[in-house]
Amino acid sequence: MANTIKFGNGQWATKxxxxxxxxxxxxxxxxLPFTATRASTATVVNKAGLLETVGTGIPRVDYLSNxxxxxxxxxxxxxxxTQSEAFGNSYWTKSGAAIQGDASTAGSEQVVNGDFAxxxxxxxxxxxxxSGGVANYDYSATSEFASIGSxxxxxxxxxxxxxxxxxxxxxxxxxxxxxxxxxxxxYNYAFYAxxxxxxxxxxxxxxxxxxxxDNVSVKEVQGFSxxxxxxxxxxxxxxxxxxxxxxxxxxxxxSPSAIHTISAFFKPIGTNRKAYLDMGSVTGYFDFTTxxxxxxxxVGSYEEVSDGWYKLSLTSNSAVTISAIxxxxxxxxxxxxxxxxxxxxxxxxxxxxxSYPTSYIPTAxxxxxxxxxxxxxxxxxxxxxxxxxxxFYDAILVHKSINTSEDLFELSIDNGTNQNxxxxxxxNNTLTIGMKNGGSTQxxxxxxxxxxxxxxxxxxxYKQNDFALYINGNQIATDTSGTVPAMNQITFGNYYxxxxxxxxxxxxxxFKLYNTRLSNTELVKLTTI
Amino acid sequence: MKLNIAKYAFNTKEQFEEKLDALxxxxxxGNNIPDFKFSVVQLGxxxxxxxxxxxxxxxxxxxxxxxxxxxxxxxxxxxxxPYGWKTYSEDLESEGVHGFAGLDYLSHKF
Numbered sequence: 001m002a003n004t005i006k007f008g009n010g011q012w013a014t015k016x017x018x019x020x021x022x023x024x025x026x027x028x029x030x031x032l033p034f035t036a037t038r039a040s041t042a043t044v045v046n047k048a049g050l051l052e053t054v055g056t057g058i059p060r061v062d063y064l065s066n067x068x069x070x071x072x073x074x075x076x077x078x079x080x081x082t083q084s085e086a087f088g089n090s091y092w093t094k095s096g097a098a099i100q101g102d103a104s105t106a107g108s109e110q111v112v113n114g115d116f117a118x119x120x121x122x123x124x125x126x127x128x129x130x131s132g133g134v135a136n137y138d139y140s141a142t143s144e145f146a147s148i149g150s151x152x153x154x155x156x157x158x159x160x161x162x163x164x165x166x167x168x169x170x171x172x173x174x175x176x177x178x179x180x181x182x183x184x185x186x187y188n189y190a191f192y193a194x195x196x197x198x199x200x201x202x203x204x205x206x207x208x209x210x211x212x213x214d215n216v217s218v219k220e221v222q223g224f225s226x227x228x229x230x231x232x233x234x235x236x237x238x239x240x241x242x243x244x245x246x247x248x249x250x251x252x253x254x255s256p257s258a259i260h261t262i263s264a265f266f267k268p269i270g271t272n273r274k275a276y277l278d279m280g281s282v283t284g285y286f287d288f289t290t291x292x293x294x295x296x297x298x299v300g301s302y303e304e305v306s307d308g309w310y311k312l313s314l315t316s317n318s319a320v321t322i323s324a325i326x327x328x329x330x331x332x333x334x335x336x337x338x339x340x341x342x343x344x345x346x347x348x349x350x351x352x353x354x355s356y357p358t359s360y361i362p363t364a365x366x367x368x369x370x371x372x373x374x375x376x377x378x379x380x381x382x383x384x385x386x387x388x389x390x391x392f393y394d395a396i397l398v399h400k401s402i403n404t405s406e407d408l409f410e411l412s413i414d415n416g417t418n419q420n421x422x423x424x425x426x427x428n429n430t431l432t433i434g435m436k437n438g439g440s441t442q443x444x445x446x447x448x449x450x451x452x453x454x455x456x457x458x459x460x461x462y463k464q465n466d467f468a469l470y471i472n473g474n475q476i477a478t479d480t481s482g483t484v485p486a487m488n489q490i491t492f493g494n495y496y497x498x499x500x501x502x503x504x505x506x507x508x509x510x511f512k513l514y515n516t517r518l519s520n521t522e523l524v525k526l527t528t529i
Numbered sequence: 530m531k532l533n534i535a536k537y538a539f540n541t542k543e544q545f546e547e548k549l550d551a552l553x554x555x556x557x558x559g560n561n562i563p564d565f566k567f568s569v570v571q572l573g574x575x576x577x578x579x580x581x582x583x584x585x586x587x588x589x590x591x592x593x594x595x596x597x598x599x600x601x602x603x604x605x606x607x608x609x610x611p612y613g614w615k616t617y618s619e620d621l622e623s624e625g626v627h628g629f630a631g632l633d634y635l636s637h638k639f
Contacts, residue, residue: 041631252580
């Protein structure tokens with residue numbers, strides 16, 4: 001038998017707009033570059049198990065739970081969350097919880113006279129005084145209170161701590177954190193500075209109160225270790241307070257009716273809290289100990305990334321209109337009495353109008369679209385068996401079409417039309433494998449029900465009146481009647497015409513073509529997992 | 530590869546869908562084949578002013594939504610907006626509410 005194309009199987013060579021297959025018959029190496037394009041940047045899990053952004057047009061080899069790597073192709077998708085990592089800032093509303101950086105990395109104190117020992121170092125509006133070792137806001141007017149010595153660096157991460165005494169204080173905590181309504185307590189916020197000035201304000205909105213501040217401290221800190229090569233210290237700790245209620249952060253998002261998927265990266269701290277994801281009418285909980293995702297109205301899934309991090313995803317069962325999303329902590333559900341210290345590390349949040357999660361799309365100020373990957377190559381008739389041959393395809397089924405609304409393709413080998421074609425079609429709970437010659441079906445089978453997220457090895461051998469399909473070491477079908485089409489091009493992750501709505505996410509581990517019809521024994525050997 | 534990013538505000542979603550359909554040709558299987566390469570993202574009735582929530586998650590002020598159907602598009606190898614689209618294009622001086630990963634609108638607009 002002659003193996004005329006080798007692609008993948010741990011041997012990857014990529015450059016902008018190209019990924020290499022090769023032919024090494026008779027120990028004579030011949031490169032067979034595939035055109036692989038994507039008009040935007042995208043992220044991938046690198047060999048170290050970390051998310052990494054790759055440039056426009058660079059093919060992605062994904063090493064998530066796979067030391068040999070797999071070629072990842074995805075359709076376009078948009079992360080509707082406009083601040084996917086800056087959880088401390090006012091974009092994210094915290095309720096019964098706070099976002100913290102790594103206090104052990106705290107730098108020098110930015111606030112002079114934060115304990116208000118003297119009446120100095122602060123610019124006071126008309127409603128503010130310093131006396132008795134505290135700063136007093138008397139509620140007579142909305143007015144400012146600014147630290148004179150502070151000079152924050154925009155974009156740096158800081159940790160703000162202070163004590164407040166008041167029954168219903170309406171307070172502005174820098175431009176990054178915005179307005180908060182607080183009661184007596186000790187507070188701790190992490191934020192990326194959006195202004196060099198450290199300024200507070202008190203507001204005399206109706207129904208609020210006078211208050212005092214003490215022990216104001218601002219120090220530059222680092223975030224916690226994140227599963228990201230781009231932002232290695234970009235993770236935060238979401239810590240519950242000691243109140244009874246929900247312990248979460250939320251953001252207002254408007255997205256019209258569609259199936260949506262929310263995802264985020266979590267790392268547990270201890271074993272007593274679950275992760276909680278919520279799209280309004282769709283809620284799910286992930287138990288880090290049992291690794292069980294429960295949801296009455298959606299489908300939850302998880303992937304173990306690296307260093308204890310999980311990518312958790314929740315997909316709505318049906319079309320939902322999104323107005324807000326919530327990410328937080330849970331015990332049996334999301335309403336409980338907190339202990340003031342338990343929490344979880346969190347990184348990289350995403351919501352997309354998709355029926356499954358796609359790769360992480362970082363955002364920092366606007367919704368961002370990752371454009372689709374395309375990979376096809378023409379003029380391959382010399383390496384595609386024209387009268388007999390065998391096709392071997394080893395891949396991860398990233399997403400299974402579960403009904404007739406999604407007609408997706410894993411692979412197409414054809415002549416640039418749908419008349420002469422071999423295809424793997426992911427449709428309505430099955431993989432449909434077919435071959436047409438001159439528009440007439442020569443072979444068709446749709447009896448294999450794949451498992452989403454699982455690896456499968458498929459081999460199809462063809463010769464006039466002699467077809468055989470094997471998947472995972474098992475014979476799926478044979479056919480003793482049919483002719484073989486002339487084919488000259490290959491498309492991964494799509495149909496022959498690269499249609500937007502026919503494209504699936506695929507991860508190709510290994511792909512081979514042979515110019516002889518392999519024996520059934522060879523097909524068993526090739527496809528055994 | 531020439532690439533341009535453009536932003537549009539159509540009167541309705543249906544009007545946008547008509548314009549999009551006009552950029553395709555149907556094959557014998559009923560598949561809409563694009564006449565050239567592009568990527569279109571429907572943003573819909575975008576938020577002009579964000580909803581404000583308090584710490585309890587209650588709405589302090591409602592979001593203000595656009596009545597237009599907003600769309601961002603990336604056009605490949607085109608010299609201008611497709612026929613019938615230019616009337617609805619918007620020329621922003623900022624990146625707007627949406628972008629394509631790694632590509633800024635201001636240096637890619639027509």
